[in-house]
Amino acid sequence: MDQRGPSDRTWSLRLSGTTDVVSRSRDFTRRALIAWHWLPGVGDNGREAAEDVLLLVSEVVANACLHGGGPRALVLDCSAERLxxxxxxxxxxxxxxxPARGPNAREQPGGHGLLIVERLARRWGSESGSDGKRVWCEVAWPPGIRLPGQA
Known part of the structure; x- marks a missing residue:
């Protein structure tokens, strides 16, 4: 089930109890990016930024699957400065x-999710609570793309 927040600037997707969560999350994010005019993209910058967002979503959702007992929800929140x-x-x-696994690390699959997040996101972090955690990352809002609700 997906929900949109005020002015369509916040989109949330409940993932608990669902299957194929990475694909569902990417599809959901792609719909949000289309609604926000990132796709098909305003020039190459918008398209590249959208691909980065889709990869970030894949990584943080997959990490929640592998290490967090499964993701509960995905939230996309945009402002004038960031997504x-x-x-x-x-x-x-x-x-x-x-940690780095030595000279042959590139040949071994997995374990690179946070490295990808660190390289693509402007900022990232996590917030732990008694019932779990929230992992977040932010990317800059591409120039030339209007925020939802702007004329």
């Missing part, structure tokens, strides 16, 4: 970056 991606899960332990 914030938030994923909640039931594990209060903060995310842990996997």
């Amino acid at each position: 914030r991606i938030e994923v909640t899960d039931g594990n209060p332990a903060p995310p842990v970056r996997v």
Whole structure:
């Protein structure tokens, strides 16, 4: 079930009890980006920014699947300065970056999710609570794309 917030600037998707959560989250995010005019994109910058957002969503949702007991919700929240991606899960332990695994690390799958998030996001972090955590990351709002609700 998806919901839109005030002025369509906040979109949320409940993921608890669903299957194929990474694909569902990417599809949901793609619909939001289309509604916000990131796609098909305003030039190459909008298209590249949208691809980065889709990859970030994939990574934080997949991390919640692998390490957080499964994602509970995805929230996309935009402002004039940034788009914030938030994923909640039931594990209060903060995310842990996997240390470098030596010269052959590139040949080994997995363990690169937070590295991707660090490289693509302007900022990221997590907030733990008694019933789980929220992992969030932010990207800059692309120039030339109007916010939802702007004339």
